[in-house]
Amino acid sequence: MILIGQYDSPFVRRVAVALRMYGMAYEHRPWSVFGDAEKIADFNPLLRVPALVCDDGEAMVESGAILDWLDERAGADRALIAASGPERRAALKICALASGLADKAVSLVYERAVHARATPAWIARCEAQIAGVLDALEADRARHAPWWFGARPGHTDIIVGCVLRFVGEAHPEAFDPVRWPALAAHARACEALPDFQAVAQPFFVAPPAPVS
Numbered sequence: 001m002i003l004i005g006q007y008d009s010p011f012v013r014r015v016a017v018a019l020r021m022y023g024m025a026y027e028h029r030p031w032s033v034f035g036d037a038e039k040i041a042d043f044n045p046l047l048r049v050p051a052l053v054c055d056d057g058e059a060m061v062e063s064g065a066i067l068d069w070l071d072e073r074a075g076a077d078r079a080l081i082a083a084s085g086p087e088r089r090a091a092l093k094i095c096a097l098a099s100g101l102a103d104k105a106v107s108l109v110y111e112r113a114v115h116a117r118a119t120p121a122w123i124a125r126c127e128a129q130i131a132g133v134l135d136a137l138e139a140d141r142a143r144h145a146p147w148w149f150g151a152r153p154g155h156t157d158i159i160v161g162c163v164l165r166f167v168g169e170a171h172p173e174a175f176d177p178v179r180w181p182a183l184a185a186h187a188r189a190c191e192a193l194p195d196f197q198a199v200a201q202p203f204f205v206a207p208p209a210p211v212s
Helices: 010-022 037-041 063-074 085-114 120-141 155-170 181-191
Strands: 002-004 027-029 051-053 059-061
Touching: 002 010, 010 063, 010 085, 010 155, 059 063, 063 085, 085 120, 085 155, 120 155, 120 181, 155 181
Parallel strands: 002 027
Antiparallel strands: 002 051, 051 059
């Protein structure tokens, strides 16, 4: 299998962590959605990452769909999410909230760094959505130990850990560990895991070039 995308993306990183936890070998192509758009287009016409090229050449896209397929390959006994029932529903909700949080954080990056603008109303809305999701995740995480749904990390833990690192690096002012202590502890626990450390890449966006 071939995983396409850079590890500073929380979506790419969550897939990479899951692949490592499943013990599934893969080749990594750290292509950028901007610098390597033409290459990515061959696998995803949306020019988005991650893309996972299967052994038969088919390309899976969107991290949730990729993980659903990987769970099927791993089997119910090893899957990083419950197969059915209330626990699966609860886990899917957490994953959806964290995924939405990542989308908003990425939108702010585009607004501030890529588009070279700052629309106050849009920024305020994104910041409010980010804080609201962090509040919801904090309340839920505080009720679970050691991980969200048991003794080992699962997809909920992975995506929240990946998103928290991204938010902390892309928008350090948006995450207050004092306000969200359970999430801060969760982030530390995730980053201490070898599978997280093996696929870490600091987030950096070059400032836009001045207009002459």
